[in-house]
């Protein structure tokens with residue numbers, strides 16, 4: 001499709017548009033959105049900052065990056081042919097395999113011809129007179145479009161720690177989400193890892209066997225549970241393939257679109273022995289069952305939560321030889337599962353290795369990074385490599401990095417200063433014709449399942465607009481206020497909302513992100529979809545359409 005083709009503007013006359021829709025980002029949501037909009041016969045352009053498709057799986061190439069949703073429940077479900085064609089090699093596939101899968105999807109659906117790589121969107125401004133968006137790239141190019149769709153991901157803007165001297169380090173340093181495309185040789189290297197979230201845990205357990213020395217700088221320990229990954233043999237793959245329809249149906253029914261869903265019992269509705277046996281069973285099982293398939297009240301009731309926290313603390317003490325180290329690895333300031341649960345493979349055993357040291361930086365804070373390494377309150381550690389597993393400016397961070405201006409020049413960043421406000425997590429009043437995929441206040445969970453729903457809903461709305469010659473679709477202020485209140489109310493009573501983490505909008509490395517907000521929808525995915533379906537079924541009458 002010729003990039004220069006101009007689309008007649010329609011009812012509101014004047015300037016022609018460069019395309020019908022612009023999608024920002026070629027990760028899983030942007031790729032699928034492109035497929036769906038093409039089906040509507042639209043001329044679509046996708047702008048992607050990276051050099052290839054895949055989003056999260058393109059950027060996060062750090063050692064050990066992998067799923068912790070079951071691979072087969074994570075892949076796209078929309079194409080039977082694709083499901084027939086692709087075999088996952090492990091229950092929880094590693095990043096290289098996932099990236100290969102996403103490249104296959106790009107090839108199969110011939111997506112690249114509409115994707116412009118190395119093209120970071122820096123600004124987008126709504127033009128009322130033409131009911132269109134003017135999108136600006138880093139290189140200064142402009143494009144006009146009717147619809148603007150953000151497919152920028154909730155975890156895509158990495159943040160480095162604010163530590164003095166960080167630029168003076170003479171060795172190699174990497175943020176995990178900006179990992180080089182070439183292999184990094186760890187042999188005989190003295191390596192530091194800062195950060196022990198899901199990413200730090202995967203990195204640490206993967207490199208511990210190949211580095212010279214490894215020093216982990218931990219600020220807050222996280223509760224982790226075993227992943228229990230395994231290879232998928234031919235026979236298992238055959239069974240998985242046969243079970244796809246049933247499995248995706250189950251994902252539609254569970255709370256967070258995982259294969260796991262909460263046990264209907266409360267933690268105290270069983271005997272102590274039964275509870276212990278249940279926890280043992282969950283600890284021995286694959287994946288997120290111990291988090292998402294646990295007693296229904298462990299994430300809302302402190303006493304119930306304490307039972308699983310105590311259980312996992314005992315496991316950590318059993319697995320780590322030096323009990324002083326074990327105690328450091330046991331979280332004290334939050335209960336099990338109230339932050340995103342890292343899944344691990346012999347993570348705790350890493351600390352039994354002679355070449356691995358855990359530094360608790362709440363005891364001995366990092367003072368600065370020097371040309372030679374890291375200086376804490378009591379020592380200077382020399383390093384060849386520093387790995388920053390320090391996370392992301394999550395959920396709203398990637399929106400903040402684009403100068404998004406709606407009607408009347410209002411900046412989204414300013415509007416969201418007190419916290420995001422959305423209608424269904426998809427639209428914002430004052431930002432007509434802009435739709436967000438996996439924006440704040442949408443159901444996250446097993447993300448591709450939510451992506452497929454989100455994209456289909458947005459596509460339905462756009463189809464409705466085109467079929468009815470509507471050139472302006474906007475959330476109402478009342479709709480946004482009501483959805484935002486609903487999302488906040490759902491967050492009440494959840495222990496996770498009483499803890500600092502990316503899920504509550506906290507990032508110690510970003511100015512202004514020190515106050516907790518409700519940035520996530522925490523109701524069930526089926527309830528989320530039911531509400532969105534209702535809006536569509538009623539002809540989108542809760543939106544302002546013109």
Ligand code: NA7
Nearest residue numbers: 155161162195196197198199200219220340389390391502
């Ligand atoms: P996370 O979960 O946000 O973890 C970041 C880690 O980095 C966490 O342990 C932080 O400690 C630590 N951190 C951040 N800044 C600093 C500074 N300045 N000094 C020391 N330590 C620091 O990010 P991940 O990449 O692991 O995972 C994000 C999500 O991506 C994950 O949940 C998956 O859904 C995929 P803190 O806890 O803030 O004390």
